[in-house]
Amino acid sequence: MADSKNDDRLCIRCGHLTEKKDMYCISCGAPVTNRCLSVGTLLGDPCSYVCNEQTAFCPRCGSHTAFYQAGLVSSPYPENKVLQTDELDEMNWFNHRFFLDD
Ligand SMILES: [Zn+2]
Numbered sequence: 001m002a003d004s005k006n007d008d009r010l011c012i013r014c015g016h017l018t019e020k021k022d023m024y025c026i027s028c029g030a031p032v033t034n035r036c037l038s039v040g041t042l043l044g045d046p047c048s049y050v051c052n053e054q055t056a057f058c059p060r061c062g063s064h065t066a067f068y069q070a071g072l073v074s075s076p077y078p079e080n081k082v083l084q085t086d087e088l089d090e091m092n093w094f095n096h097r098f099f100l101d102d
């Protein structure tokens with residue numbers, strides 16, 4: 001606990017000093033950490049990947065990040081449809097050779 005000052009960060013929106021334990025800025029409500037917002041699937045755990053401050057979409061799973069949802073970062077592709085793992089499995093299922101005439 002010698003140097004806890006490095007754990008404090010400035011709010012990306014309003015510049016208010018936040019503490020390490022804070023999830024949201026106490027001044028404006030912006031999320032302090034740009035965490036992936038994926039809620040996971042039936043079989044998968046939430047991603048919760050911590051992205052850098054410019055990240056609109058999680059590099060691990062493609063879900064929106066907390067900063068994106070809070071409007072702190074923008075994307076030229078707001079309508080990005082994230083295919084969840086089960087949807088990809090479904091697509092693979094219909095591409096299975098069982099369904100193909102050959
Ligand atoms: Zn703030």
Ligand SMILES: [Zn+2]
Pocket residue numbers: 036037038047048049058059060061062063
């Ligand atoms: Zn993610």
